[in-house]
Amino acid sequence: MEFNYKAIGYVHSPHQEAHGTPIQTGAAKDVEAEIELLPEYRDGLMDLEGFSHIILLYHCHKAGKTELLRKPFMDNKKHGIFAIRAPSRPNPIGLSIVRLVAIKDHILRIKDVDIIDGTPILDIKPYVPEFDTKEVTKIGWLEKNVHKMEEERDDGRFLLKKDGEDDRKE
Amino acid sequence: MEFNYKAIGYVHSPHQEAHGTPIQTGAAKDVEAEIELLPEYRDGLMDLEGFSHIILLYHCHKAGKTELLRKPFMDNKKHGIFAIRAPSRPNPIGLSIVRLVAIKDHILRIKDVDIIDGTPILDIKPYVPEFDTKEVTKIGWLEKNVHKMEEERDDGRFLLKKDGEDDRKE
Numbered sequence: 001m002e003f004n005y006k007a008i009g010y011v012h013s014p015h016q017e018a019h020g021t022p023i024q025t026g027a028a029k030d031v032e033a034e035i036e037l038l039p040e041y042r043d044g045l046m047d048l049e050g051f052s053h054i055i056l057l058y059h060c061h062k063a064g065k066t067e068l069l070r071k072p073f074m075d076n077k078k079h080g081i082f083a084i085r086a087p088s089r090p091n092p093i094g095l096s097i098v099r100l101v102a103i104k105d106h107i108l109r110i111k112d113v114d115i116i117d118g119t120p121i122l123d124i125k126p127y128v129p130e131f132d133t134k135e136v137t138k139i140g141w142l143e144k145n146v147h148k149m150e151e152e153r154d155d156g157r158f159l160l161k162k163d164g165e166d167d168r169k170e
Numbered sequence: 171m172e173f174n175y176k177a178i179g180y181v182h183s184p185h186q187e188a189h190g191t192p193i194q195t196g197a198a199k200d201v202e203a204e205i206e207l208l209p210e211y212r213d214g215l216m217d218l219e220g221f222s223h224i225i226l227l228y229h230c231h232k233a234g235k236t237e238l239l240r241k242p243f244m245d246n247k248k249h250g251i252f253a254i255r256a257p258s259r260p261n262p263i264g265l266s267i268v269r270l271v272a273i274k275d276h277i278l279r280i281k282d283v284d285i286i287d288g289t290p291i292l293d294i295k296p297y298v299p300e301f302d303t304k305e306v307t308k309i310g311w312l313e314k315n316v317h318k319m320e321e322e323r324d325d326g327r328f329l330l331k332k333d334g335e336d337d338r339k340e
Contacts, residue, residue, distance in 0.1 A: 005173050044251040044260070050308055081214040097302060122263060126252075126312070136297060136299055139296065
């Protein structure tokens with residue numbers, strides 16, 4: 001079963017390429033960017049400015065081919081693609097929760113941005129702690145590795161190379 | 171710009187139809203369901219069982235046509251579609267954070283499920299508080315309404331009707 005989605009807008013971000021981009025929003029503190037929504041969707045933003053945080057779903061347009069076992073940035077062991085947050089997934093949908101600073105017309109100013117420039121946006125949802133904050137009891141392989149979030153940077157390992165091969169450093 | 175995604179699996183849920191389904195995972199406490207991943211993606215589950223919660227992205231296959239201003243279940247005023255969590259969005263991608271109970275082969279047992287039976291799954295990601303829990307300062311129109319989460323149920327207003335019209339009760 002297949003589904004066709006369309007870009008509702010694009011990210012204008014200081015992260016011009018994958019290399020060096022923070023790997024999570026928590027490592028992108030105060031990094032500011034804009035979402036330029038396509039003007040026809042502007043009405044859908046009504047009352048969004050009341051929320052301090054928004055969930056962005058986007059198409060990881062630079063993601064290389066899917067492999068089900070990959071080494072994430074924060075570990076040197078392979079894990080299943082559904083147990084890591086890498087972009088080269090069967091459906092390369094990225095998720096970032098960012099701070100919403102302001103909305104003017106069809107432009108959203110956002111902060112804590114770990115998304116590369118030109119990324120097509122698929123959806124914007126309000127972030128609501130009552131829906132989206134969970135009391136976890138375990139975080140698997142990240143238990144010992146999550147402290148690396150701030151020091152690690154994207155090294156391009158999940159990029160689609162021009163010849164169609166991944167730029168993996170495994 | 172358009173993107174083609176495919177189902178990686180399907181939800182088997184006690185919620186047989188939209189009507190009466192809890193509107194968020196927090197209102198679906200202990201409701202148990204299964205995800206039947208397509209067998210070819212099984213390897214992607216490696217090490218996922220170490221996480222207590224997972225993020226599900228899915229295609230809202232019953233969603234009616236997009237309208238940019240809609241009344242959500244928890245309010246009787248219209249808000250922009252990006253300021254609510256209703257399924258009838260420009261790209262009808264749903265997001266639920268559920269408890270992961272067990273994985274056996276390509277079947278995931280999950281709890282706190284607000285997803286209707288037969289829903290196609292697009293992606294599974296590990297839920298990580300360091301990435302996904304944010305300290306919000308405001309939740310807009312939900313400030314006065316979020317307490318209704320547990321009492322409200324889906325009334326089918328976002329369903330695609332057979333004649334192509336939404337079953338709206340506005």
